[in-house]
Amino acid sequence: MKLSTGDRWDLIDKISKETVTFGAYKHTLKDAIGELTVKPMTGIPVAIAIMYGFWSMFGSFAGFFTDGFFVRLFDAYWLPWLQEVFPGQGGWLYAIMVDAGGIESGEFVLSSNCLESFGVLTSGLFVAIGVVLPAIIIFYLMLALLEDIGYMPRLAVLLDTVLHRVGLHGYAIVPTILSLGCNVPGVTATRILETKKQRFIMMTLLAIFIPCGAQIGIMQDVVPDLMGWILLYLIIGYFIFGYILNKIVPGKAPEFLIDVPPYRRPMPSNIGKKVGGRVRGFFMIAIPFVLIGCALVGILYQLGVIQFLGDMLAPVFVGWFGVPAETAGPLIAAFLRKDLAVAQLSVIEMTKYQMITAVVLVSIYFPCVATFAMMLKEGWKELLGSLAVLTVVVFAYGGLIHLIGKLLGVA
Amino acid sequence: MKILLMGHPNVGKSVFFNRLTGANVTESNYPGTMVDYTKGWMKIEGEDVEIVDVPGTFSLDPKDRAEEVAVAMLHENRDAKVISVIDASKIERGIYLALEIIEEGYPLVIALNMRDVAEDKNIVIDADRLERILGIPVVSTVAIAGEGIKELVSRLKEAKPINVEDIIANAANASNTESVADAGGAA
Numbered sequence: 001m002k003l004s005t006g007d008r009w010d011l012i013d014k015i016s017k018e019t020v021t022f023g024a025y026k027h028t029l030k031d032a033i034g035e036l037t038v039k040p041m042t043g044i045p046v047a048i049a050i051m052y053g054f055w056s057m058f059g060s061f062a063g064f065f066t067d068g069f070f071v072r073l074f075d076a077y078w079l080p081w082l083q084e085v086f087p088g089q090g091g092w093l094y095a096i097m098v099d100a101g102g103i104e105s106g107e108f109v110l111s112s113n114c115l116e117s118f119g120v121l122t123s124g125l126f127v128a129i130g131v132v133l134p135a136i137i138i139f140y141l142m143l144a145l146l147e148d149i150g151y152m153p154r155l156a157v158l159l160d161t162v163l164h165r166v167g168l169h170g171y172a173i174v175p176t177i178l179s180l181g182c183n184v185p186g187v188t189a190t191r192i193l194e195t196k197k198q199r200f201i202m203m204t205l206l207a208i209f210i211p212c213g214a215q216i217g218i219m220q221d222v223v224p225d226l227m228g229w230i231l232l233y234l235i236i237g238y239f240i241f242g243y244i245l246n247k248i249v250p251g252k253a254p255e256f257l258i259d260v261p262p263y264r265r266p267m268p269s270n271i272g273k274k275v276g277g278r279v280r281g282f283f284m285i286a287i288p289f290v291l292i293g294c295a296l297v298g299i300l301y302q303l304g305v306i307q308f309l310g311d312m313l314a315p316v317f318v319g320w321f322g323v324p325a326e327t328a329g330p331l332i333a334a335f336l337r338k339d340l341a342v343a344q345l346s347v348i349e350m351t352k353y354q355m356i357t358a359v360v361l362v363s364i365y366f367p368c369v370a371t372f373a374m375m376l377k378e379g380w381k382e383l384l385g386s387l388a389v390l391t392v393v394v395f396a397y398g399g400l401i402h403l404i405g406k407l408l409g410v411a
Numbered sequence: 412m413k414i415l416l417m418g419h420p421n422v423g424k425s426v427f428f429n430r431l432t433g434a435n436v437t438e439s440n441y442p443g444t445m446v447d448y449t450k451g452w453m454k455i456e457g458e459d460v461e462i463v464d465v466p467g468t469f470s471l472d473p474k475d476r477a478e479e480v481a482v483a484m485l486h487e488n489r490d491a492k493v494i495s496v497i498d499a500s501k502i503e504r505g506i507y508l509a510l511e512i513i514e515e516g517y518p519l520v521i522a523l524n525m526r527d528v529a530e531d532k533n534i535v536i537d538a539d540r541l542e543r544i545l546g547i548p549v550v551s552t553v554a555i556a557g558e559g560i561k562e563l564v565s566r567l568k569e570a571k572p573i574n575v576e577d578i579i580a581n582a583a584n585a586s587n588t589e590s591v592a593d594a595g596g597a598a
Contacts, residue, residue: 001575002514011575012506014582019541020502023533030531147439191446191476199476259501261421262528267555270438 030263037154038260047158050151054142059220061138062131066221070130074114079122083110086121096298097121115222116347118301124294127218127343128287135217136282137275139181144274148266152177153258160256166242167201167249168193169256175202179210182282183371186210187378196382197251201242203375204386207367208393209238214286214339219359222346229356234363237397245389285370286337293336297329297344306332320395322402323358324350334362336369353410357401365394413461413488414567417481417512418496419505420467423524425449426554427496428464431564446477448484455564463488469504471511485512492518492570494563499529499536499551510575513547518570521549522563527556544581546573 003011036042079099088094090108095101098119099111111117114126146152152174160170171192179186183206190202211219211234219227246253300306306329310317314325326348334341341362350358367375367390375383416424425438432451438444449464468481485493493512497505502523513519523529523538542549548566552559 003510003575008507008510011510011579011582012503014586015506015541015544015578016503018544018582018585019537021535021537023535026533028531144439147444152439188446191480194475259419259421262531274438 034154034260034263037151038157040158043154043158047155050146054146057142058135058138058216059224062135062217062220065134066131066217070126070134071113074122074126074130075112078125079111079114079117082119082121092302095119095302096295100298100301115343118294118298118344120291120294120298123343124291124340127294127337127339128283128290131218131221131343132214132286132290132339133279133283135220136181136213136286137279139213139216140275140278140282141271143177143181144271144278145266147274148264148270150261150263153260156256156258157260164253165246166205166239167246167253168198168242169253171256171258172198172202175206176210179206179212180216181213181278182285183207183210183212183367184285184374187371187374190378194254194256195252197249198253199378200249200251200382200385201245203378203382204245204389205238205242207371207375207386208241208364208390209234211363212338212368213282214337215342215363218339218342222343223355223359226352226356226359230359230363233356233360233401237360237364237393241389241393241397286339289368289370290337290340293333293340296336297333297340300332301329320402321357321361321398322405323354323361324348327358327361330358330362331365334368335366338362338368351410353405353408357398357405360401361394361398364390364397366390412455412458413463413491415463415465415485415488415491415493416496417465417485417493417508418467418524419469419498419501419508422467422496422498422505423554424467424496425464427494427522427524427552427560428462430554430557430560432462447480455567463491468508470508471515485515485517492520492567494520494522494567496522496524496554499523499526500532500534502529502534502536509545510578513545513573513578514575516572518572519547520563520567520570521545521547522554522559523549523551524554526551526558527553540585544585545578546581547571 037046082098083089086094086098090101096119098121099117100119101108101110114122114130117123156170156173158170159173163169163172174192175186175189178189186206187203190199193199193202219230223230297306309332310325310328313328317323317325317327327345330341330344330348333344342359345355345358345362375386416427418424421444425444428449428451429438432453446466448466451462451464453460453462463484465484466477466481468478471482471485473479473482495505495509495512497509509519509521523536529536536551538549538551548569550559550563550566552563554560
């Protein structure tokens, strides 16, 4: 037999009267801390402090391992050794696997570091292991701490009002933050949103405006002084286009109800397992794609395809976005791995503002192939819609950034 | 045999799952960590048992995609037993979902999880009495510390389909006997 909702609640009332005794409610320290982090007056400063702490830990940990250890390992030992022992210097295989080198005053010269060399075994491995691995480990460690303590739902409550402006609600912070690690689990996490409209807006904004941990890691390494501008442009874009999408996408954006769980002491074993699992999962996808991406771009260079595309698209790149035509290469690599694309951008000669524009373009221009596949899994109609939005965003926002640069007199 | 772990979001289903199967499903302190199901295996008295960690759902009337996955999971496994994981500090609505599953004829065991949190809030639950009223095993647990997991597993075999009319009758009976007892005490 099935009960009606009312009858079921009546029965539950009876049962609970018989079995549950509620003692006097005590206001504990845990409750007090919980309230302080949710009430806007105290919660917003706490949130800013936590985010700042997150960021500085991220920067110093990743910097310590990348600059302090891997850069030396790769540039001083690994690269010269490979340049020495790999056969066929100057040939196409050597160029793809080790070092494409450069021509200086008519002579072939070897690269001096692992970002310039463009080889699968040099740049590819350096980006994957030397830069992205430390960034991802520290990111997931801190994320796991925030998750297990129980801070995420409180952040959701705090940001609820702001996120309603873009058709979402506070809980959208969960897919957004997960995407800062990797967009793939971010896309899956959009399932916690109630309506199709919300999922579409969230997925589109993630794919376009949220840089993943790998990408942030490499940005932090190669263009640390421009990070602020790049992130600012991405955050502004997230809200501008979220606002527009909210106006034009049909459907509802309901309120959210959430149980804010009590704060808990994180368990080291759970943190360890979680970080380990996520880092492993990430690397199963990342390493092959970085290496394949590196090889593919190397081959396209060797075949002259990138130079051809660069020449053909030069009017768009130079005229509309205000970046050098050579950025065509990194943009192709960006489809496979955005971290790789940023690494390649860093060795192209351009002004600071052009670099900001180019890195923002790499972020927004296309989701990487793993994210693309995940979006397809969630629905091809949504994917097509997202791609349409993306095309518009790239041209509109890319052009706007160029225009802002011109008005500021820096582009 | 197949066992589904079901309950509201953030009641600790994944903690149970990891404890039972030795697997590594992500556990977090926020609702909605699991948006898809995970399967694992364990041995109970020599028998291989499949355990499914179902995404959290408030009722069998889904409100989002993750809940749809949960309800579909239940309906695709008509022969499964269910471990209904309930947050002991929010017992009423946990029982709501448990009743819905019982009404659909599934054999059920209740895990009253997070007993420690309930105790912090000064909520005391008479698990024995609850067990007598519902007619199914009710086990108090603190899954994160491993308390009560063994008892829960050993009592899985007692799970059986229950007619909700019996529960209504038991509840009425229980309140009668108690009022008689109260009257006696007063006199």
